């Protein structure tokens with residue numbers, strides 16, 4: 001709302017112009033707005049609505065304002081992990097995969113979440129969630145529609161106001177702005193891919209370089225490595241509009257990788273892919289894991305999740321329902337009930353329903369299994 005009000009005041013023909021004309025300075029509008037834009041981009045690249053709102057609150061109440069952009073936990077200690085998280089870390093399972101060489105079982109986690117909670121009015125979208133991401137692992141985050149998966153990713157990346165602690169490679173991200181989290185080593189993709197359709201793949205990915213402007217972003221040769229790892233080298237100079245859905249997903253991943261993330265959050269990268277494209281994506285993600293990147297994967301494609309994840313966490317109604325290896329999750333009755341229970345059975349992505357725990361592996365049609 002604050003953004004809308006500010007826009008209404010500053011827009012052409014709006015209140016600001018009217019006031020300028022009244023004092024005879026109407027011609028200065030373009031110059032003043034241009035200068036204001038430069039100042040905002042330099043000093044507060046995420047915009048002025050948040051700080052203005054915070055200032056308004058401070059003036060109105062005479063109390064310290066809460067940062068409207070994010071995160072209000074003041075705890076700065078990253079939990080070393082309780083017994084449950086320790087167990088979950090130790091359960092990390094590496095497949096018999098020659099590429100999979102980088103998980104440091106028992107080492108310091110790449111990311112550590114503790115008591116992360118997100119409230120939207122009366123809705124507790126994420127409720128006290130905590131787990132670790134072991135370094136170099138692919139960790140799946142699954143759950144029925146509306147379970148809170150994307151909201152948890154938003155909390156980790158600073159897009160949703162949250163309480164609790166988010167630790168990244170030994171430093172706490174709690175309370176920091178989104179772009180600072182990116183600079184600290186966090187990358188993410190979104191369900192809506194949003195490529196620049198008339199730019200080439202290379203140009204689209206180059207946009208990601210700005211994420212770590214001024215310090216250690218990847219150069220041309222590293223970009224080429226990213227293209228090779230993701231199998232995009234052949235389409236490097238093609239326009240984004242000419243790509244398949246699978247390639248578009250990979251370009252969005254490449255764009256996130258251009259910021260050199262330690263931890264990469266992927267939000268439904270197999271969305272819109274058919275079975276063979278999904279398998280192909282899985283191979284590319286495994287290749288990415290072998291480079292040392294830690295991945296948190298939100299996905300409804302159970303075939304993909306079960307085949308590439310080292311560890312899986314299940315959310316239901318915002319709470320952590322279960323954690324374990326793919327085999328443990330598949331045989332967990334509480335997980336099956338959460339997916340097949342009456343409250344979620346109408347979910348739009350629930351295309352294949354089979355009550356047997358082995359349904360994912362034995363889908364007779366051999367097709368993609370979405371839950």
Ligand SMILES: Nc1ncnc2c1ncn2[C@@H]1O[C@H](COP(=O)(O)OP(=O)(O)OP(=O)(O)O)[C@@H](O)[C@H]1O
Nearest residue numbers: 120123124125143144145146147148149150151152
């Ligand atoms: N900006 C918001 N304002 C209010 N409620 C929200 C907002 N974003 C999400 N929610 C609510 O939070 C809950 C969790 O939503 P979220 O999108 O995180 O679920 P999800 O597990 O990612 O679902 P899906 O698998 O369908 O993407 C839902 O009840 C949703 O309606």
